[in-house]
Structure formats: structure tokens, C-alpha cells
Amino acid sequence: MSYLSILRTSLNDKLQQMETELSVSSHNGSPYLLEAHPYLAFDDADNIPSRKVFDLMEQIRMDLKAVDSLITPTRFKLVELGTLHYKSAALNAAVVLNVADAIEAVGGEVTLEDLAKKVDVNEHKLGRILRTLTGEFIFQETSHNVFKNTRHSIALAGSQGARSFLSFITDLGMKCATGIPKDLSNPETKHSFAETTAPFCKVVSKNGQTFAQYMGNPENATMVELGNEGITDLLVEQKLTRAALLYDYPWAELGSTKVIDLGSGTGDSGMDVMRKFPQLSWVYQDLEPVIESLKKDFPGDLIDRVDDGRISFVVQDYFQPNASDGNVWYMRGVLHEYNDDQVLAILNHLTAAMRRTPNSKMIINEVLNSSPIIVPTSSMSTPSEHIPGSQSAMASMANIMTWSTFSLFGGKERSYQEYESLLNTAGLKISRFFQFRTFTVMLECVLA
Numbered sequence: 001m002s003y004l005s006i007l008r009t010s011l012n013d014k015l016q017q018m019e020t021e022l023s024v025s026s027h028n029g030s031p032y033l034l035e036a037h038p039y040l041a042f043d044d045a046d047n048i049p050s051r052k053v054f055d056l057m058e059q060i061r062m063d064l065k066a067v068d069s070l071i072t073p074t075r076f077k078l079v080e081l082g083t084l085h086y087k088s089a090a091l092n093a094a095v096v097l098n099v100a101d102a103i104e105a106v107g108g109e110v111t112l113e114d115l116a117k118k119v120d121v122n123e124h125k126l127g128r129i130l131r132t133l134t135g136e137f138i139f140q141e142t143s144h145n146v147f148k149n150t151r152h153s154i155a156l157a158g159s160q161g162a163r164s165f166l167s168f169i170t171d172l173g174m175k176c177a178t179g180i181p182k183d184l185s186n187p188e189t190k191h192s193f194a195e196t197t198a199p200f201c202k203v204v205s206k207n208g209q210t211f212a213q214y215m216g217n218p219e220n221a222t223m224v225e226l227g228n229e230g231i232t233d234l235l236v237e238q239k240l241t242r243a244a245l246l247y248d249y250p251w252a253e254l255g256s257t258k259v260i261d262l263g264s265g266t267g268d269s270g271m272d273v274m275r276k277f278p279q280l281s282w283v284y285q286d287l288e289p290v291i292e293s294l295k296k297d298f299p300g301d302l303i304d305r306v307d308d309g310r311i312s313f314v315v316q317d318y319f320q321p322n323a324s325d326g327n328v329w330y331m332r333g334v335l336h337e338y339n340d341d342q343v344l345a346i347l348n349h350l351t352a353a354m355r356r357t358p359n360s361k362m363i364i365n366e367v368l369n370s371s372p373i374i375v376p377t378s379s380m381s382t383p384s385e386h387i388p389g390s391q392s393a394m395a396s397m398a399n400i401m402t403w404s405t406f407s408l409f410g411g412k413e414r415s416y417q418e419y420e421s422l423l424n425t426a427g428l429k430i431s432r433f434f435q436f437r438t439f440t441v442m443l444e445c446v447l448a
Ligand SMILES: C[S@@+](CC[C@H](N)C(=O)[O-])C[C@H]1O[C@@H](n2cnc3c(N)ncnc32)[C@H](O)[C@@H]1O
Pocket: 262, 263, 264, 265, 266, 267, 268, 269, 285, 286, 287, 290, 316, 317, 318, 319, 331, 332, 333, 334, 337
């Protein structure tokens, strides 16, 4: 059988399986694309699809990419990939102009002329922006020069947070990404994972200011506002990963365990975990200013647990011996900020603390550097058969997310194998691995 036939047969089979799964599990029936409302079986961020549907989704998307690459002449494939930033720019333009809301405001279908008047831009240019996106099923042209929203563009309506977040990541992300090629070869940055040498410092602040310093500068208030709107209004990042954190790690197994949340930051992940698993105790640890602001703004619905001691706050530098005792040591998005020596320094303090409590464990929630596919040279099976297991799901998205973090803040993102090697050096072993139905994972570790 030819490779094209293998892909065709496999896709047919997988799409059929997907249809069957959705027909029994979804109240919405079969997925739709052009209707301007969310398909809840996929789009409800609080209820992720079943493992079977999620895996099929990944496999089908991978094989469709293979078909696309198979039938695309190389010259177009490469130029298309090299010009993806124009699609990002078009999305950002639509977001900044709030096109999705403008379409809804006039009844859900609008001529280009009226839309251009409404958002106060040139009609010809707006048409080009929209047609860059209709090819991605974001907006639909229903007849010449008449546009409406689709399932994907309607998510941009009525949500300042979603728009701000997208604008933040497309605009700032595009700028930072231009610094990545040089980062790899510049002698000053090539072996560095420090925040002070991140691409952001070279191509955005340009004066060596880190992302955090730049955002603290009143001159950059617009960027800060955009970032805050994106994060606080919609908690977009949480929408991408939160449900999986709650459903795909067996928190219920922990019973009334005390969880120590190292470098807790705003502490929101722990708050959501405790809301769903109220028997847990929680210790927030971070540097003093962070702990003080966390205490000050702590949510009212959890305050009784602070009063009865089930939730506590400890000022703790994780590069110092750890003062707390607990059964579960939780680190979310902490280790990826550091080079290997620093990670080992943190882990060594934690293993010392873990030795005080028999059967304690460490749980590490991170994005992993992942291989979309690993295909032996002789293989004639579909790429979806070659998606490795011990890594982030949605490998391509995971890799992009790690570039986004690196280009802003530096840090060292790692693969499963790289984490495993560091953990082993620190006297820990990975006891269980949880691949979440998103691009993050949980590594559960115990003393070796
Ligand atoms: C990337 S944030 C992760 C926050 C949080 N775990 C989350 O998932 O949103 C890293 C956190 O580590 C804290 N941090 C930085 N250096 C620290 C140190 N030496 N000791 C303890 N916490 C530190 C920062 O204040 C920040 O809140």
C-alpha cells in the first residue's frame, strides 16, 4: 500500500471511531465548525474530552498534518511555514479591532463595507485580514464580501480577557521569537538559561531589562494592562491546563494529606485543587512579598480553612533548608526557571525535608520538551503510530509553549529523560507519570 493509502485508510478509521465516541458521549452530536457557537464536547475548558477522544484528536491531527505535508510541494510548504507570522498578525489585528463583537453587534452577518465602517479601518485592508483568517476557519465568508463568525471566532466575542491574552502572545511573542535564532549562536547567550539573557532582553527591552523589570516600569503600562487583562479576566493559561490538573492527577488518593506548594506564586492552582478536594491541607511557600500579597487577597470562600489551620503560609526561600513538614511537595512551573545546578540545589533541600516524613512524595507539574513523532527509518505506518508516550501530549503545542516561556523569561525546559536524570542525581526516582489531557504533565517522585 502507498503511504497516501495508509494515511487515507487510517484517517477514515480514526474519524469513524471519533464519530462513534462522540455520538455516545456528547450531548452536542457531531462536531461543527461554521456555526457561531462553541462545540462543548471540545470547547468547554472545564470538561475535557474523554481519554479516548483526546487521543484520537491527537492522532488525527498528526495524520492530517502528514497528509498536508505529503501533498504540498516543498517550496510552498517552507514558504508557508516561514510566513506564519502574517497569520498571527492577522489574528492580532482582528482581536485588537474586536471584529468578532462587531459582527455580533449587527446581527451576526455583515458586509465588509459596514464592518469596516464600524471598526473604523480601510475596507480593502480589513478584507485581507479576514480572508487570511477564513482559511483557518476563524470567521467565514458566506458570500462575496459578507462575513460571519464561526465556532472558533465567536470565542473572541464578549471576552476582553481572551482578546488581551491573544494580543499579548501574538504581538510580544512575535517580537521575542525574532531573537531566538541569534540566542542560539551569540557567545553571550548560547549556553545561558538566565532571565537576563532571554531573547526578550535583546529584542524588546534592548537595554538588558528583564521581562519582570520591564513590566515593573510605568512607561510600559499599556503592555502591563494587556497582560493583566489577559491573565486576570479570563485566566486563559489556566483554561488551557487547569481542568487537566484537576482531573488527570489522582488528588483524591491523597486524602487529608498536607501539600507543600513551593514557589506558589498567586496560589490559584492550589485554590482550585482545594475547592475540588476539600479534605486536603495546603501550605503556601514563596518569598515574603508574594506570601504577603497572597494572604492579603486570599479568596473568601477558602478563608475558613485558613482560620482552622488547614491552609497556612510560610515565607521560604527554596534555595535554603526547608522549614515545613509535609507528605506531598508540589512544584508547578518552578524547576523550568533554573539551570541544572540550581535545580539540584532546590531538590537537595527538598530531599532533606522529605527524609523527615516517611512515604512523602514530590509532584512536579511542568510542560515537557517533547518529540511530536519518532519514526524508525523503515516504518511505513502512519505518524500517529509513532507518538512517544513519556512526554507532554500535544507535543508540538508543548514545544511552542516552552519557546514562548524561554523567549520571555529564559529558563531551561526539559524532556522526561532530562528531568529523570536530574531527579536521580538528587536521590529521587519517578514513581508515576501522568500525561495530562493538555500539554502539561505531572511527575510523581519518591526518594530512591
Ligand atoms: C513561575 S512562578 C510559579 C508560580 C506558581 N507555582 C504557579 O504555578 O503559578 C515561580 C514562583 O517562585 C517564586 N520564587 C522565586 N524565587 C524563589 C525562591 N528563591 N524561593 C521561593 N520562591 C521563589 C516566585 O516568587 C514565583 O511566585
